[in-house]
Amino acid sequence: MNVWGEQLMNALVIGSFYSLIALGYSMVYGIIQLLNFAHGDVYMVGAFVGYGVLSAMSGAPLFVGLGAAFLFASLATGLLGLGVERIAYRPLLQSSRLVMLITAIGVSLVLENGVMLALGPSFRVMPVELPRSGLSLFGADVTYAQLAIIATSVGLMLLLDAFVRRTLYGKAMRAIAVNPTATALMGIPVHRVIALTFFIGSFLAGSAGVLAGVYYGKINFMMGFIVGLKAFTASVLGGIGSLPGAMLGGYLLGFLETFGAAALGGEWKDVFAFVILILILTLKPTGLLGRTGTERV
């Protein structure tokens, strides 16, 4: 009971990270059908920006530093997303999918190795330590930090959901997904909506990066590679293009992976996600909450 409860908390924390990143994957795929391979690296950059802010503010009280790191890193990665979209992807929107995919690989390599060249290949230790204090829930030890991470992530997702539902932006996003040309003809600034999508997606990935960096305590330039792949798996699991699907998929993957690793041994942890990905594509390719579409010719 005790151990399972703690595993459950681990799953919720990891699931939060996956969900936040999966949202950006899903949004970008939903709007321009691009598998943005560089998305996991945006998460990594978020962690490094957070590291920079926390190092600079080492004298400040813990919560002030964390708050500043969170805000600054999320905004910075949001802007990074904007820049990447503007420079790398926008000029290619009319090109073939293959060209876009290869570009995304290039962006991923540049981000990873840019950080590696600037800060070195070794792991960096975050200059703060989260308090270990917590409480006992049904016999399981739960730290306040875990609760805060889950609450922050869920809060961000609720905000996003409200934004997409309540504003014109959400409608415009769906319209572009269906037919970009017609949407542009209706006077909707397609490029601005796509840019905003990149901003929001990268913002969420960056915030996940800071949270994960602080939570695990160690960061490295390759930390986004596997996590990005898993977040993609999460978005396919939930149904790519569907925002509730991405959130559900993220948490589900968190659970499957945590309990699967507990059962089979930690060295197989990273294989899980990919086996799930291949199974989902075989058995239910639209994902749990995705829609089927007859959109051809």
Add this chain to the structure above:
Amino acid sequence: MMLLEVERLSLRFGGLEVIRDLSFAVPAGTIASFIGPNGAGKTSLFNLITGFYRPTAGEIRFAGERITGLPPSAVARRGLARTFQNIRLFKTLSALENVLSALHPRTRSGVFAALFRTPGMRREEAWAREEARRALAFVGLQDVADRSAGTLPYGHRRLLEIARAIALRPKLLLLDEPAAGLNPAEKAALADLIRRIRDELEIGVILIEHDMRLVANVSEHVVALSYGEKIAEGPPADVLRHPKVVEAYLGEEAVG
């Protein structure tokens, strides 16, 4: 014998009903036309028949066999060829290579035959090229066989798409607005070509066409659609004068 039978066919995209409870039949060896104002569902109907869309309800039978839900390539292999409204050629490939694509179902050579250039493969390749040249010659494009499709003038591209479709040796050929953008002389030649396809190659033809003179000139059977429903069917003289057809077109002209 009925070559193509469509029974209570419906197609929905979300809340939009594109085809509603449509039934009709086209006998073998006929030249038929689908007419109707823009948005009546004619191209969607082609896409349904050729397997590009899956119907929401209803059945399509071709030469007595149920083909509903088959993928496009399987439909094509059963003898249904089509052209596209906006001309879908393999632009960077030569005219001959374009037509060769239609010989695919009637040839066999696989990877091993290609690697070892087996005698059977060479024979087959020579035969396919000859067939393709014959199809090009049938539409009068024998002289541009080696030019890349994208560089051909518009009228030639329309003809090349037809040559590609007839090289499939189909029982039925669906032409989506073949006369669009052609001048009167080219249209007259097209009418001739359509008749020759039926008479010499014994391929039935269904065309979607807006040019009513061409429709009246070549077709023996007309199906008129409006908002996804059949409003008239029969010989062209009757259908073109049918009050509902006149109304549908007048309505369009009054708006447009």
Add this chain to the structure above:
Amino acid sequence: MTATSFRARASQGATAGLLLALFLFPRVASNYWLDVFTSAFFYVILALGLNVVVGFAGLLDLGYAAFFAIGAYTTGILTTVYHVPFLLTVPAAAALAALSGVVIGAPALRLRSDYLAIVTLGFGEIIRITAKNLTLTGSASGIYGIPRPTVFGHALKTQQDFYYLLLILAIVTYLAMRRLEHSRVGRAWKYIREDEDAAAAMGIDPFRYKLLAFVVGAVVGGLAGTVFAVRMTAIAPESFGFMQSVLILLAVILGGLGRLPGVVLGAFLIVLLPEAMREFASWRYFLFGALLIAMMHFRPEGLWPAGRRKMPQSGRAALNGGDGR
């Protein structure tokens, strides 16, 4: 007419000269350069194999190293644990690579073909992690002591032996690819790459041919892996990571997607460029990434001089198979 035949003859002459130079190269080259060129031939084979998937069929495979690993480990395990002669391990490796190609390719290709990119990436990781965790594959330290092969009574030992072996295999692969390109199957790939719907309307099953391209690529990768195992005599999981896959992809794209001489050029470039800039070794992948982005923006058809053909650039439609959406 005379102009084209002159050009054809000039290029034939250039090819013959180049081949002659490559065959005589071991007489003048140091062991170091012999090794570099052997690696280059090796990447020529891998890049030609991946080109079937990316260049001919227009699909993205990001886990190509996995097939290479499957071939290498099959030969490694069979020769060291079961003492099977090298030549008998070759068909086993090819069959295993083909089988995994079907298992991975079929679910991904039935859907949107760009899912293949991420599924192959995941597959690459599965293979690497599995190789690292199993005792059969020697865990993290891999397999060593793979015996040198005997091919038709001739034991391959020296660097020169492997230079010639790989040179010949590269030439054979090139000729095979050229035959494939100009065959019924090669044309079907081109039709699907140019316009999937039009190809389907001509009775060509896009799924079947995409899967075939993927499997042919897998088999070539697997075969290259068997040779890698006996040349290196030791293999470890880290030789088959994502960066290996990216490197091979870069070779395909750099020279000229789908154009065979371009692919050969690309393979030589990815081996020779790092040699030329050793002092910037840590910049390697950053520059490769920047190069990929730049190529896609300014010269998506690759560095090889453009011929009659061009990369399908007609909007997303070319690979997506739709227009206006």
